[in-house]
Amino acid sequence: MYEINIENIEAFVYVIHCGSFNKAADALYLSQPSVTARIKSLEQELDCKLFDRQGKQVQITEDGKRFLPYAQQLLLIYQKGKLHINQKKSLPNEFRIGCTVSVSNYIIPDLLPRLKQRFPNTHYKIVTGTTDEIMNKVLGKDVDIGFVRNVNHPSLQSSKFYEDPIRLYAYDGHPFLTTGNLSIEAIAEQPLVFFECGSLDWLRIHRIFEHLDLPPNIQIQTDNSEMAKKLVIQKAGIGFLPDLCAKQEIHDGKLYQIRVPETEGISLQTNLISHHGEHLPFVEAITEIGKQLEAAKLLLSAN
Template sequence: MDKSMFAVERRGTGINIDNIEAFVYVIHCGSFNKAAEALYLSQPSVTARIQSLERELDCRLFDRQGKQVQITEEGKRFLPYAQQLITTYRKGKLHVHRQRQLPEELRIGCTVSVSNYVIPDLLPQLKQRFPDVHYKIVTGTTDDIVGKVLGKEVDIGFVRNVSHPQLHSAKWYEDPITLYAYAEHPFVGAKRITIEQIAEQPLVFFECGALDWMRIHRMFESLDKPPNIQIQTDNSEMAKKLVIGKAGISFLPGLTVRQELAQGKLVPLKVPETEGIALQTNIIVSPGEHGRVLSAIVDIGHQLVSP
């Protein structure tokens, strides 16, 4: 038999990890276009990989209706095996190409709030534990950082609560959202503050886009008139300074106001309706990487976020 023919036959019946990866991404992202963006491929390339996999398996994995795709029963049965194949492949690759335990440079990606309120306390302690490691910090949105970890542009990411089939994601801390006022505000010292009273006050509304902020909005839904939101901002530093300047009161994450609380510039107001509302920050990495550094970050994190 001709050797080239034998090679073609082997390719036709072998497992193609790229095709399987495209299949998992389409399911996770919900569309071929979004999967292509996540994989840094063109949409036709993802389509070609899915078609190739369907030929290898001799079945249809998706039903296509215009731009909408629906996984078939065959696709549902194949999905857990596809996920297991990718996980096994990546673990094997890491084992074969085992990196040194500590890199010369650790690249950290994080949201702006983490860079402002956590990294300045985290890095000095990391430097004490790993003095020979150099650090590079980049900031961005959660989606930006997820993309950079996937693209190997950063090693470790600090992001909002997120999951991804190709990343290990673990909760690092939860930051309670509380109502804060300046020290001379009439609410300070009050035994009970109602939602109606809060709604009448000038509000500086900080919102970072996380789903937890929807719960703050819902607190006011039962009222006859909307809350008195006079200023809206996506910048916690601005919101904090406006409250100190007596422009209003504001719901803020606890980590953003630690210094002002210690100085007596801001005062937390007890509002039972906000109990349990918090912003969650996760650590994301490629599976199996940077174990020692991750353990150190988790250990240091318990100290940083404790009251």
């Protein structure tokens, strides 16, 4: 009767993730024969063949495919348990957060006070950049976690943190505020301040104008949501903005939402990324806070 060895399971998962025994050995800081020995030991433990080896090529078997999700789950549970046992030791003096500029402006101020309540002895450092820059900083361990657009990378775990609807906004006194059933044609004729963040979601905004004979009347285009918002307030035009960006100005009566059925369901998704199994106390706390912020947003929109 064999007992399952967590190191053998780790080797199995890494061979699949890295694509070869040599690359798995490099990632685990082991020799290639050590990884091979661990795989052979696991195959004996399970009484099955996990890989077909043809020269340097490695192909996972059907038994290997069936075992993979259980192996990943076992490894993740082990890593979680290990971190929770040593939680006090593992909590850093400084926690580094990378995020896009919009997240730093509209999410971090609500998130950070709640996070400090849970980890009062930790200091926080916030670094801003584009989604690609922040993802590279997380990969290089220059920051501990990142808030980015909806992206995936095999070396990182990525989960939805927040979804922010994109709506059309107008300034106080604009004629659209008293006009019902607006057509896309009427919106396209208006001077538009167009905030463009490079996300695929913004392509969906562009597509609502595709069927028109003439392009939309985009007077100003910017990649800065704060600038776009202030230009709309200054009556330079109307514009599509994320809800979080306009929250305070709606409250102050400076901006007003205009319902456009064609844009219902279009939103910007912010994902939380980190290395697999790392910083779990923070990741779990931030995920929970994200759910609280989403619930508060829904409650506010219902009122």
